[in-house]
Each structure stands twice: as structure tokens, then as C-alpha cells.
Amino acid sequence: MRCGRCATELIPGKRFCHACGAPAASACPGCGALTDASYRFCPDCGHALAEPAGGDADAPAAGRAES
Numbered sequence: 001m002r003c004g005r006c007a008t009e010l011i012p013g014k015r016f017c018h019a020c021g022a023p024a025a026s027a028c029p030g031c032g033a034l035t036d037a038s039y040r041f042c043p044d045c046g047h048a049l050a051e052p053a054g055g056d057a058d059a060p061a062a063g064r065a066e067s
Helices: none
Strands: 025-027 034-036
Antiparallel strands (some): 025 034
């Protein structure tokens, strides 16, 4: 597994990257399973772990009037 921040090969079983200090894994807020820091979705429950590209999905699109 590689670090999601600096792409250094991680030491198996360690919780932080030895090169940059980024967390190697985190708990899914949906189910609590340990997930790789680079995952966008939990492989166990499908919960979104990272904000989708493009920012806030609930924000109105620029240039569109709200009714």
C-alpha cells in the first residue's frame, strides 16, 4: 500500500507514513471499518470518504437562478 499524500510505499501494519506523517488508514464514518487514506469510498459499506471533485454537491450551480 502507498501513502495517499506522498506515494511512498508504507511499512505494513503502521498507522502513519514514515516519510510525511500522513495517516496510513482511517476509520470509515459510516461503519467504522479501517480504510486506506487514499480511498474515496469505503469498500465495506460504500460511504463517501472524500468530497467529490467539484466541491459542494448541495450548492446551486453558478449562473442558475433559484426558484
